[in-house]
Amino acid sequence: MxxxxxxxxxxxxxxxxxxxxxxxxxxxxxxxxxxxxxxxKLFRVLLVPDLGHWYHLSCSSRKSLGSSSDTAWYRGPGWQGPLCAAGMNAAVRATVRVGIYTGAKVYFVHEGYQGLVDGGDNIKPATWESVSMMLQLGGTVIGSARCMDFKEKWGRLKAACNLVKLGITNLCVIGGDGSLTGANQFRTEWSELLADLIKQGKITAEEAKRSSHLNIVGMVGSIDNDFCGTDMTIGTDSALHRIIEVVDAITTTAQSHQRTFILEVMGRHCGYLALVTALACGADWVFIPEMPPEDNWEEHLCKRLIAQRERGSRLNVIIMAEGAQDRKQKPITCDQVKNLVSKKLGFDTRSTILGHVQRGGTPSAFDRILGSRMGVEAVMALLEATPETPACVVSLSGNMAIRLPLMECVQVTKDVTVAMAEGRFEDAVNLRGKSFQNNWNTYKMLAHVNPPEVKSNINIAIVNVGAPCAGMNAAVRSAVRAGLIQGHQMLAIHDGFDGLANGQIEPITWAQVGGWTGKGGSNLGTKRNLPGKNIEQISLNIAKFNIHSLIIIGVFGCCKTTREKYEELCIPMVVIPATVSNNVPGSDFSIGADTALNTITTTCDRIKQSAAGTKRRVFIIETMGGYCGYLATMAGLSSGADAAYIYEEPFHIHDLELNVVHLIEKMKTSVKRGLILRNSNANDNYTTQFLYNLYSEEGKGTFDCRMNILGHMQQGGTPTPFDRNFGTKMGAKSVMWLTDKLKECYRHGRIFANTPDSACVLGMKRRSLIFQPLASLKEDTDFEHRIPKTEWWLKLRPILKILARYEAVEIDTSEVAAMEHIIKKTGEIKGGKI
Missing domain, CATH: 1.20.5 (Single alpha-helices involved in coiled-coils or other helix-helix interfaces)
Structure with a gap:
């Protein structure tokens, strides 16, 4: 087109x-x-799911976006999925809308592969409005079903015939390894299927020629996160939200009655959900199939539970994966563990199997954004595909959407099962990826090791700086316990740098940080004030309390140092980014930002529901973030906003006029509502009140306007699973780094560190956690506006605009256009998880 x-x-x-x-x-x-x-000329695309859901897309498009060529090619993507997972609707919405944006005619395939086989009313055209108001819905709106017919050749023949008749030769598949393997088999035998259909007289040679190739792109939708090659599958984060909600609720009753609770979570033969849940709630024990407990585990478990009670804990929490097993591959059940604890220890013990509640509920902000990004990348992959392009799967590596060969990922996923069956459990953990390894190692260190008797005579102080945010306490707990395990004395500084200047410093113990992981805010207390005029007193107290290194959990301003002026400040330091604004240079993510984003997203869902009921109403929402537009942009993606105004992307009165025109046109469709987000410091003159007045005036007779400033509710709330785990891993990693750095800086009976690499920010950049010297970040920092000069999420802004139905938007979502590989010659993981 x-x-x-x-x-x-x-x-x-x-x-x-x-x-x-x-x-x-x-x-x-x-x-x-x-x-x-x-x-x-017409290009058709199909969206379908197999063992779960199928979506079909019929499109008219060109080889590349932004081209003015009128060349058309005849294809069509289809889409498959597994059992439903929250976030799939976001992927459906993005694929449909980006497909339509590129000139495509999009089809839904209802009821999975069965709909593809049956055809008829199961394959229906999709419109822009048909995917409205679905971001906040769990499951999949187009149905899901297991299909035995597709496993037989006659079933695949019927499916191929339906595709050919519609001119569809592209399949966009959402599913697990089984569903994706089925799609690849369909693609492999495509030519054979066409030949058989010609022989049977069901299609003509001309129809077969127009549909001579079938392209496949996959998206992994599964709450189990058991697909190798991607850091997260669609639905996993939402499942963790459901699990943590239950854990938090159970913890309160367990504490009251001094009970032991055993929780079984889903995951089949993958222990990801169980492991991350255990890390997020500080569980006393976790059973995962990849790393069964050692022989005589019953005795070790009982000793662990007793030790926790002796430290003052009023409860015990044990997390079990549903595929838990021992070293002899004999299943370990909830009842088995319950009977053990009850009979041997006499503890009041309860067990809970969460079941399918983990699959349902409202998708988290992360899953909505992940589904949207993968949907866009899937369409891009199909647009760029050639007959020689192998089937690929869209994966997440760090914060990057990448493409991996489908069957390579499937093979590694199967290798995990083989490794467990053969008793090669270390290999199974390694094959799961770097993220799984890090989670396992961090959990073992924090939950299964007692502090040593011999101390190191090293004092490490921890201070919170800036506004409070969810996840700070998780980082403090992790750092304290990791430090104690290393034999260090851990010191807590209360009320930020003000407390350091005033001498509000005291030792903090293992038991004191118990239960901190799930608590929001800052238990240590925090202030926005930076050292400033108190720097001299701070340096004196560092010497007075014999502080050998410092962990700063906080905000942007911590990235400035004055170590050259005060010798007492020449100690190893590490900054852990923690702020809802996500504006700390050196890290793509900050602790607290995910919780704030989910708070904004939930609020926007409720506001949109109100707008849908009243109709012809536009809401103007102001988010936090200072000059950083991360929250506004990401909330815009997760809530389906019509526009998001931020400082990093200057806008003028003409842009505001265009947005008003856009909303006036939108009110003529079946979707009669609008949502506008504005970052708090987006523009000094175009304030939230100004936008409200402008939209109210220009929309007279078409829509009315309402304004909401969300305020400090964005800083509160219970930490999300991501912020709990991110904070936990950052805290532990910072202590391990400081321990090594202290050994390097110990000379002549004292610690002296004045090199740039002894004061670092620990941040996540692209695909890994790295330590970056504070001095090296100055060039990439806008100190006036307290933001990094380069921000990775700005490349997602075009997606927001396209999904809101704006035209003339250039899009390039993948930093790695070429397909990567997950398998090296040695059989190791290459695109490892974080």
Whole structure:
């Protein structure tokens, strides 16, 4: 399809709202001429799910986005999925809308592969409005079913015939390894299926020629997170939300009655959910199939539970994966563990099997964004595919969407099962990826090791700086316990740098941080004040309390140091980013940002529900973030906003006028509501009140307006699973780094560290956690506006605009256009998880 050129559409941005009539006439004239040039050329895409859901997309499009060529190619993607997982609807929505944006005609395939086999009403066209108001819905709106027919050749013949008749030769599949393997088999035997259909007279040679190739792209949708090659599968984060909600609720009753609770979570033969849950709630024991407990585990478990009670704990929590087993591959059940604890220890013990509650509920902000990004990348992969391109799967590595060969990922996933069956449990953990390994190692260190009797005579102090945010306490707990395990004395500094200047410093013990992982805010107390005029007193107290190293859990301003002026500050330091604004240089993510994002997303869901009921209403929402537009942008993606105004992307009155025109046109459709987000410091003049007044005035007679400033509710709340685990891993990793650095800096009976690499920020960059010297971050820092000069999430802004139905948007979502590989010659993981 020949679309209106980018230049023609960009020029429409400069149209005054009052000249809307002439603007539309000109636009329609250009569009009509484009349609004439298009002619009868059509490209069809299909969206489908197998053992779960299928979506079909029928499209008319070009090889590359942004092209003005009128060349059309005949294809169609289809989509498959497993049992439903929260976030799939976001992937459906993104694929449909980006497909339509590229000129495609999109189809849904209802009821999984069965719908593909049966055809007829199971394959229906999708429209822009048909995927509205579905971001917040769990499950999948187009149904899911297991299909035995597709496993037989006659079933695949029927499916192929349905695709050929619709001109569809692209399948976009959401599913697990079984579903994706089925899709790849379908693709492999495509030519054979076409030949059989010609022989049977069900299709003509001309139809077969037009559909001579089948392209496959996969997206992994599974709460188990058992697919190797991707850090997270769609639905996993939402499942963790459901599990942690239950754990938090159970913890309160367990503490009251001094009980032991055993919780079984899903995951089949993958222990990811159980392991991350144990890390997030500080469980006393976890059973996972990849690493069964050693022989005589019953005795070790009982000793562990008794030791926890002796330290003052009023409860015990044991997390079990449903595929838990011992070293002889004999299943370990909840009842077995319950009977052991009850009879041998006499503890009041309860067991709970969570079951399918983990699959349901509202998708988390992370799953909505992940589904949207993967949906966009899937369409891009199909647009760029050639007959020689192997089937690929869209994966997440760090914060990057990448493409991996489908069957390589499937093979590694199967290798995990083989390793467990053969008793090679270390190999099984390694094959799960680096993220799984890090989670396991961190859990073992924090939950299964007692502090040593011999001390190191090293004092490590911890201070919280900046506004409070969820996840700070998890980082403190992890750092304290990791330090005690290393034999160090851990010191708590209360009330930020003010407390350090005033001498509010005291030792903190293992038991004192018990239960901190799930608590929001800052238990140590925190202040926004930086050292400033108190720097001299701070240096004196560092010497007075014999502080050998410092962990700063906090915000942007911590990235400045004045060590050269005060010898007492020449100690190893590490900054752990913790702020809802996510504006700390040196890290793509900050502790607390995910919890704030989920708070905003939940609020926007409720506001949209209100707007849907009243109709013809636009809400203006102000988020936190200072000059950093991360929260506004990501909340815009997760809540389906029509626009998100941020400081990093300057906007003018003409842009505001265009947005008003856009909403006026939207009110003519079946979706009669609007949602506008604005970052708190997006513009000094175009304030939230100004936007409200502008939209109210220009929308008179078409829509009315309401304004909400969310405020400090974004800093509160219970930490999300991501913030708990992120904080836990960051705290432990910082202590291990400091321990090594202290050994390097110990000379002549004292510690002296004045090199740049002895004061670092621990941050996540792209695909790994790395330590970066504070001095090296100055070049990439806008100190005036307290933001990094380069921000990775800005490349997601075009997705927000396209999904909101704006035209002339250039998009490039993948930093790695070429397909990567997960398997090296040695059989090791290459695109490892974080």
């Amino acid at each position: 020949h679309r209106v050129s980018a230049r023609q559409l960009v020029n429409t941005k400069r149209v005054n709202a009052g000249s809307l009539g002439s603007h539309l006439i000109n636009y329609l004239a250009v569009l009509f001429s484009s349609l004439l040039a298009w002619g009868k």
